[in-house]
Structures are given as structure tokens and as C-alpha cells.
Amino acid sequence: MERETPAYSSIVCKYQWRLWRWNILPRGFVIGLAAFSFAFGAAAWAAKPPRAAKNVDDSGKTDAAPTFYKDVLPIAQAHCQSCHRPGQIGPFSLLDYQSARPWAAAIKSAVSTKKMPPWFANPEFGHFDNDRSLKQTDIDTIVAWVNAGAPAGDPANAPPPVQWPEGGWNIQPDFTVDLPPYPVPATGVKEWEQLAIPSPFKEDIWVTSVEIRPGAPAVVHHLCFDFAKHKPTTPYNVYEWVEVPRDDAGVAQTRSGVTPPKEGIVVSRPVGSTVESRREGKPLVRGGNEFCYLPGLPYEDYRPMHAGIFVPAGSDILVSVHYTTNGTAVLDRSRIGITVSKTPPPRIFISQGGGEDGEVSGSAQTNNSILERHQANETLAIPPFDANYLGPAADITFKRDIELVWFRPHAHMRGKSVRYTLIYPDGREEVVLDVPHYDFNWQLTYRTSLKIPKGSRMHVQFAYDNSKNNKNNPDAGKWVYYGGQSWEEMGTPNMGFVADRRAHDQDLTAQPF
Numbered sequence: 001m002e003r004e005t006p007a008y009s010s011i012v013c014k015y016q017w018r019l020w021r022w023n024i025l026p027r028g029f030v031i032g033l034a035a036f037s038f039a040f041g042a043a044a045w046a047a048k049p050p051r052a053a054k055n056v057d058d059s060g061k062t063d064a065a066p067t068f069y070k071d072v073l074p075i076a077q078a079h080c081q082s083c084h085r086p087g088q089i090g091p092f093s094l095l096d097y098q099s100a101r102p103w104a105a106a107i108k109s110a111v112s113t114k115k116m117p118p119w120f121a122n123p124e125f126g127h128f129d130n131d132r133s134l135k136q137t138d139i140d141t142i143v144a145w146v147n148a149g150a151p152a153g154d155p156a157n158a159p160p161p162v163q164w165p166e167g168g169w170n171i172q173p174d175f176t177v178d179l180p181p182y183p184v185p186a187t188g189v190k191e192w193e194q195l196a197i198p199s200p201f202k203e204d205i206w207v208t209s210v211e212i213r214p215g216a217p218a219v220v221h222h223l224c225f226d227f228a229k230h231k232p233t234t235p236y237n238v239y240e241w242v243e244v245p246r247d248d249a250g251v252a253q254t255r256s257g258v259t260p261p262k263e264g265i266v267v268s269r270p271v272g273s274t275v276e277s278r279r280e281g282k283p284l285v286r287g288g289n290e291f292c293y294l295p296g297l298p299y300e301d302y303r304p305m306h307a308g309i310f311v312p313a314g315s316d317i318l319v320s321v322h323y324t325t326n327g328t329a330v331l332d333r334s335r336i337g338i339t340v341s342k343t344p345p346p347r348i349f350i351s352q353g354g355g356e357d358g359e360v361s362g363s364a365q366t367n368n369s370i371l372e373r374h375q376a377n378e379t380l381a382i383p384p385f386d387a388n389y390l391g392p393a394a395d396i397t398f399k400r401d402i403e404l405v406w407f408r409p410h411a412h413m414r415g416k417s418v419r420y421t422l423i424y425p426d427g428r429e430e431v432v433l434d435v436p437h438y439d440f441n442w443q444l445t446y447r448t449s450l451k452i453p454k455g456s457r458m459h460v461q462f463a464y465d466n467s468k469n470n471k472n473n474p475d476a477g478k479w480v481y482y483g484g485q486s487w488e489e490m491g492t493p494n495m496g497f498v499a500d501r502r503a504h505d506q507d508l509t510a511q512p513f
Helices: 027-046 068-079 097-112 136-147 501-508
Strands: 003-005 175-178 182-184 193-198 205-213 220-228 238-242 264-270 277-281 291-293 299-301 307-311 316-323 330-332 335-341 347-351 371-374 394-398 402-410 415-423 429-435 446-452 457-464 492-500
Touching (some): 068 136, 402 415, 457 492, 492 501
Parallel strands (some): 307 347
Antiparallel strands (some): 193 238, 193 316, 205 299, 205 307, 205 335, 220 291, 371 394, 402 492
């Protein structure tokens, strides 16, 4: 039975979403469509399609032509319906013929150009369990279906429908947490805000999957959180953030390589209030990045890896949320869904970093029992009109044998490409992930299983495009520095790991990531 926890804690992630960017539509229209559909949610599904399904004429089609029910629907179930169904980010449904048929030409264009489904890993390197790209035979089937007039075929040939979770979830949560409503203004710069709320867990538990559902994705850059033991000094339901000195263009005037700042002028605002107070020092709450919402990251599920994350009874949820204004004032109502197990799983999940660089020091130094990371983020400075700027590389040394289970590279609007190269103790090098065309709007997770021996080193190189040819670029004529806003840049080499729980219980559960 689902237990609702209406905890007051509104957190979210911003990003100027243009999740559906098929080149067959003008860029401005697509941006508007995405913002509209996210702002009005289910109302977008009531919009009229480009062509009424009742006008379809299947006469004259040969038996050899692919049909929707027999040939196309199985492909849509396997690769498309997770996004293309009511309540999800796809602009139309692919659950049935009536919904899909009016979009046949657009579907053909998207799959034939390989813009959909979104997948950016270079197939020459690595193996990924969640590769959502279509095989050429599937593309050929869809193209032939459209060329034949997109016939429906016999509904009796349809596969059984996928039983998606209720309520628009991708996972069926055991617990849900409603974050407090957050009024996002139409304009202005929003810094990363931190918030603490009590978790719903009254006993020790193992978290096995998490889904964060932003209420207003068009203005959510990220929404991340951690579980942490409650401290008497932790205030509940109070937003905190550190002021960042910025110029008129919104660019940070400091070059520390840290986002958000760990100290300075701390601004506080109780949930539901517009009254702000200021003090000098450090925030009392610092949200984590163990679990994140990012564009392209709808949920995190550890169950296929037979893993989980231990959460003690009475823990707090520490949120880090970042909104980006887009010209329209909106009210965000985000939710968190969680599945749990009282029985400890055989393996424990360990995150090197969730979505943003929230807990990394000035030169991106990380040092724990698993790894040591060095990255000089404070030196990132992209010149105007530079189409191929190499950012400060990340070098990560592994202190023990570990199994890597996913990559999640993170950059902003000028992000162009990223490559992970594993250097083994014997000096052998292997490219384990190459993303030649990074997309800010689809920050994908690449799931794998890679055994990394102690003493190995991961070298991660991001490249950036600050030229006019970058259609995401807000201004090619400006210098770009490290920072947390979308018009600033990052290059975070996020990775996830699993280890045997029994062998590493004492070590790993005590380590902050």
C-alpha cells in the first residue's frame, strides 16, 4: 500500500527544457511546445494532433506492408512508451494506433535521422545494458510502415499492453513525499537552494529505487537529495542558499570552482514565506546529490543490480534544488517516490556524484575509501567563439577493486563531448564511454558492468562548443567560466558503483559520497 508523506519540502531542478527538438519543427516552436506541455501537464494530451486518425484509409495496402499492431507497437513498447504515454515528457502517446497515427511522418523523420530515441554513446566503445537506440531493422520497419500509409493492421496481432505503474510513475513507489509548493518567478537568477525535511522512515530501511517527479520541469535545472542523520541544528522547512556576487549578465564574479559556495552571506526563507533573513557563515543545511532529477534522468533503480542504499530510521531528507526562470511565473509541486526493502540486498550501491558538483572542494578534490579525484574546475575559462575548448580533465584513482555500473556525464549548454578512458595498473588504456555529441537536454545514464581493479585510473575529458554553430549557446561572444547556472559551465564525471554488502558494510556505509 502506498503511504503518502506530505512533508513540506519543495525542491526541484531547473533547465530550460527543449526536450523534443526534432529538426522538422522550428526551434522556437519546439521550445514553446515543451514549456507549454510541462506547464499544463495532462492538458497537453487534449491538444488536437496534426491529422485526425479517422481520415486514415488502409485500403490498397498489401499484406507484406508492416502494420502498427503487429510490427510497430512492439518496437514502441520496448523503446518509446516510457516517455510517450500520458503524464510523461513525450509530446504524444504511442500506446495505441489512434494516438500514434497522426504523428507518423514525424516519427519516420525522428527515427530515420536517429534523433529518437535519444542515445549518444559511440557504439565503438563499451557495452551498455540500457542502450535505447533502435536497430537498423527496427528503423527500416518504421520507415516502411509510414511509406505504406501507416496501416493499423489487425488489433488481434498486438502484443499485450505494458502494465505501467499508476499515477504517471515509472516505478511503483512504496512511499511518496510531496515537496512544498514553490513559486518560481518569471525573471531573475535563482541560486541553488537547500532544504531539510524529515524522511518517512520510522525504522531502518534499504532504498531500492527512487523517482523524482518535478511539477514544472520547464524551470527545473536539477533536483537532488540525500538521506542524512538528523542533527539538532538542522532546521526543517527553511530554504537556505549562499549569495553569489554576479554581474549584470548573471555571471559569477568569483572563480572558486565550487557550486554552491560553502560559506558567505547565507540567505534563509521559511517555506510559504517571502521574508528573507541574512547572516554571514555556512548554511545549516547542505543538500546532497545521491538521488537526482535531471533532464533525461527520470528515475534510479538499483533492483536489477541486486543493490540498495541503507537509510537509518529517523533520517532527514536534505534537498538541493535549482530553478531557472524562463519568462513565465509558475508554481512547482515536485514529488519523490521511493521503493524499499526491509531485507538487506546482497550488494550496496555507491555514488561518486549524483548530478551536480555540490560536495566537491575548490579544485574538485575528492578523497574517500573508494577513490581520489582531482579536477581543477577553477581554471575552466572558455574563450568567445571557441568551438572545441578542452576543459580541465578529471583524473580519478581507485583505491580498491570495485564494479562500475553507470556513467552520467554532466555539463551545461556549451557541452560538446565527453570521453572516459580507463587506465589499468599495467598501463593498458581502454575507452569505456565516448559521447561525441553531448546534449544538455538529454543527460542520459549509461548503464554497464565494468570490473575495475585497485590502482586503476579513470581519465575524463570534456570538450565545449562556444561557437555560433552550437544551437544551445545563449551567447557565443562571451567568456564562459565554471558555475552552477545553465549559462555557466560544468564538467562532472559522475559514476555509480556496487560492492558486496557483507564484505564492505562497515567501510562503505560510513563513507559520504
